[in-house]
Amino acid sequence: MARISKEPLKWLDGTASLIPRHVIVVRVASFTFRFRTTEQLRECLKYYQQKTHPSSRIAAKAIAADIGEDWRELRGWEVERWFERLPMYLLEEPKRQKVIKALSKTLELIEKQKL
16 A cells, blocks of 8 residues: 655755745655656656666767766766666566556646645
């Protein structure tokens, strides 16, 4: 069973903020997802809805466009995308289905403005 909540975010990028901001927290399959925006949630849901994933290789031009021309000076873990940091056990079929169900329910709650 997933736990879905909205928690206040008191710190943003290491600095205190008086502007009220929230982070959406979804706890499912012994893992906690945190989303700042609905777009992040949609992107994550789209990723988990794919049963098989394409290669994670990125063309050099795409990296340069996203990070900058000095991307070769950065270390590999600084160039990682968000989904490359997720635990692999979440891609096992039973857990993947739980994640999809929890993220879909969260998105539904947000769209109905109940969260």
